[in-house]
Amino acid sequence: MTRRGHIPYRMCIGCGTRKPKKELIRLVLQNGCTITLDTTGKLPGRGAYVCPASSCVRQAQKRKAFTRAFRYQGEIFGIDKIIEILDKSSGNDDDRGTG
Ligand SMILES: [Zn+2]
Numbered sequence: 286m287t288r289r290g291h292i293p294y295r296m297c298i299g300c301g302t303r304k305p306k307k308e309l310i311r312l313v314l315q316n317g318c319t320i321t322l323d324t325t326g327k328l329p330g331r332g333a334y335v336c337p338a339s340s341c342v343r344q345a346q347k348r349k350a351f352t353r354a355f356r357y358q359g360e361i362f363g364i365d366k367i368i369e370i371l372d373k374s375s376g377n378d379d380d381r382g383t384g
Pocket residue numbers: 297298299300301302335336341
């Protein structure tokens with residue numbers, strides 16, 4: 286049995302699936318109340334991971350998973366913007382392999 290290097294796994298706070306970190310997107314809470322998409326993985330602040338799908342972000346919002354992930358009880362801003370970005374960046378030519 287061989288084992289290759291350790292792959293860091295993270296859980297999507299939307300659907301709860303565990304995936305390799307690089308297959309998820311990192312969200313960071315900035316200025317105490319605004320969620321920012323962390324494309325570099327290097328932004329400071331408390332992070333949470335979701336699949337790169339707006340449905341997972343919506344699910345996380347519904348489940349108040351952001352509140353838990355960021356340990357922040359107040360209103361969180363920026364979620365709609367992230368959903369918008371993900372909606373735009375997906376679903377163009379992703380329909381191969383089914384049927
Ligand atoms: Zn997910």
